[in-house]
Amino acid sequence: MSTDLAPKHLRLSHAHDGGAMLTSAEDAIRGEEHVCPSCSDPVTLRRGDVRVAHFAHRPGTNCSPESAIHKIAKLLIAQVIHLNALGSDRAITIENSCEHCGCAVTRALPPGTFTGAQEEVAVGSYWVDVAGYNGAKIALAVEIRHTHAVGEEKAGSLDGFWVELVAADVIANPFRWVPQASKLKVMLCEPCKRQIKTTQRVLSQWNVDRNNCSPVFNPERAKYIAATEECWKCKKVIPVFWWHGVPFAEDQPPEPRPASVQYRYSKKYEGKYWANTCPGCECMQGDNFLFLFDDAPLASKHLPLRQINSQGGTVSITTGPGAVNSFLKTVMGKYR
Numbered sequence: 001m002s003t004d005l006a007p008k009h010l011r012l013s014h015a016h017d018g019g020a021m022l023t024s025a026e027d028a029i030r031g032e033e034h035v036c037p038s039c040s041d042p043v044t045l046r047r048g049d050v051r052v053a054h055f056a057h058r059p060g061t062n063c064s065p066e067s068a069i070h071k072i073a074k075l076l077i078a079q080v081i082h083l084n085a086l087g088s089d090r091a092i093t094i095e096n097s098c099e100h101c102g103c104a105v106t107r108a109l110p111p112g113t114f115t116g117a118q119e120e121v122a123v124g125s126y127w128v129d130v131a132g133y134n135g136a137k138i139a140l141a142v143e144i145r146h147t148h149a150v151g152e153e154k155a156g157s158l159d160g161f162w163v164e165l166v167a168a169d170v171i172a173n174p175f176r177w178v179p180q181a182s183k184l185k186v187m188l189c190e191p192c193k194r195q196i197k198t199t200q201r202v203l204s205q206w207n208v209d210r211n212n213c214s215p216v217f218n219p220e221r222a223k224y225i226a227a228t229e230e231c232w233k234c235k236k237v238i239p240v241f242w243w244h245g246v247p248f249a250e251d252q253p254p255e256p257r258p259a260s261v262q263y264r265y266s267k268k269y270e271g272k273y274w275a276n277t278c279p280g281c282e283c284m285q286g287d288n289f290l291f292l293f294d295d296a297p298l299a300s301k302h303l304p305l306r307q308i309n310s311q312g313g314t315v316s317i318t319t320g321p322g323a324v325n326s327f328l329k330t331v332m333g334k335y336r
Contacts, residue, residue, distance in 0.1 A: 011054040012036060013171050014072045015043050022075050025053035037075055038068040070146045073167035074119055074129045076174035077142050081117035081132045084109065094163070094177045096184065100192035100217045102301060107187055114139060126154050128162065144170065150181055161185065186216060202228045202239050206279050212256055213241060217300040223254040227297040229285060231278040240276045240290055242298045245306050247287035249274040 014022040015034035028034060028045050034055055036043050041063060043055040057063055084092055091108040098105045114132040121131035121138070128141040141162035143150050150164045163179040170177075188196065199215035203226055214222035225242040241261055243253050253261055253274050260279040265272045276285040290298050291305060 011046075011052075011056055012043060012068055012072065013054060014076070015045075015055040022072065022079060025055055028053075028055075036063055036068060038071040039063040066147055069167050069171070070129075070144055073144045073146070073165070073170040073174075076170055077130045077144070077165070078117040078119055080174045081114045081130070084111060085114045085116050087111045090175055092175050092177060094179065094184070094187075096179060096182065096187045098189040098192050099186045100188055100196065100300075100302075103189055105187050105189045123162075124157060124159050126158060128158070145180060155181060155183075158183065186218075188216075199226050199228050199239070202237055206239055206260075208239055208258055209256070212254075213258065217302040219244065219303060224258060225298065225303060229290065229297045231281060231283060231285065232289075233283040234278060234281040236278065236280050238278050238280065238285075240285055240297060242291070242303050244304070245274070246298075247291045247305060249306065 012025070014024050014037065015028070016037055017023045017028065017032050017034050022037065023034065025045060025047060028047075030045060030047075034043050034045060035041065036055070036057065039061070041057060041061055043057055045053075046056050047053040080092055083090070088111060091110065092113070094107050094109065096105060096107070097103065113134070115135055116133045118131050118133070119129065121128055121141070123131070123138065123141055129144045130142040131138045132140045132142065138160055141158060141160060143162065143164040144167050145164050146167040155164075160183075162183050163177060164181040165177055166180060196215040200210070203210055203213070203215070208226070210226075212222065213224035213226045215226050216222075217225055219225060219242075223243060226239050227242075228237055229240045230236070231238050239258070239260070241258055243249070243257075243261075245251050245253065248269060250271075250273050252263075260277050261274055262277050262282075263272055264275050264277065264284050266275070266284065273287075275287065276290060277283065278285065288296075290296055291303075293299065
């Protein structure tokens with residue numbers, strides 16, 4: 001067995017074989033010439049029964065391993081986008097979180113999602129590593145992270161949809177995209193899709209204007225978040241709403257507000273607050289049942305609850321296990 005003198009950090013998983021496509025060390029043909037995608041220097045195929053297959057730079061190279069890895073990942077992303085444009089039956093998958101419940105969800109990009117790809121494209125005031133096109137329009141920008149993540153200023157300024165992928169993940173499987181940061185279309189799991197469809201139907205039944213509310217548990221997308229509940233008195237399925245300031249909101253909610261959100265007196269609370277009411281029988285729906293109980297229809301890690309000024313400073317209450325006791329101890333000590 002020959003001795004491999006190339007340092008491990010200069011070993012490459014892919015190389016050019018003279019064509020436009022990258023070849024992996026596992027699939028490369030012995031005897032063909034291969035060059036580094038980054039510096040274009042000749043590289044040597046190393047593959048045996050013991051060592052991990054790779055391409056090795058020759059002694060004395062000035063190639064930067066960081067640049068080479070970053071370049072390979074960019075080329076692989078551009079390559080799979082081109083394959084998608086050609087109608088390849090191997091789907092690109094994007095793994096992200098359900099915007100409603102936060103669980104993992106995978107979306108497959110079918111053949112023909114893209115019409116082409118280009119490296120190093122200007123998007124506004126910034127350059128992105130790869131742009132996937134649909135016609136003349138950039139459908140998705142892809143940033144490759146090797147040593148540095150996308151900065152907050154750039155992330156907030158990029159127009160359109162984009163993802164940031166880790167270079168090592170791309171090299172391991174360029175068809176499986178696991179974003180570290182992204183701006184994408186809303187991704188929902190199947191149970192949440194059904195739940196949201198039900199909420200939309202109930203909103204329509206009660207003639208609720210949906211321009212200012214959303215059935216998706218994302219407080220950045222709408223002033224009001226809608227869910228459904230059975231009225232404890234008349235037993236009808238009704239819409240109920242979250243907004244910044246609940247539970248037991250004493251400040252006026254944002255306008256325009258749903259007609260069923262009303263300023264009402266509560267004997268238990270011993271005062272007035274803005275509460276959800278039944279649009280049918282006008283009965284108040286308790287905030288404990290809507291926001292604080294573990295199985296409450298509007299209990300979600302995405303929906304913050306009000307901040308309370310106490311002697312120890314500002315206290316933030318969040319939904320989840322123990323939320324009721326936490327809230328009552330902080331705000332309504334008389335009910336401890």
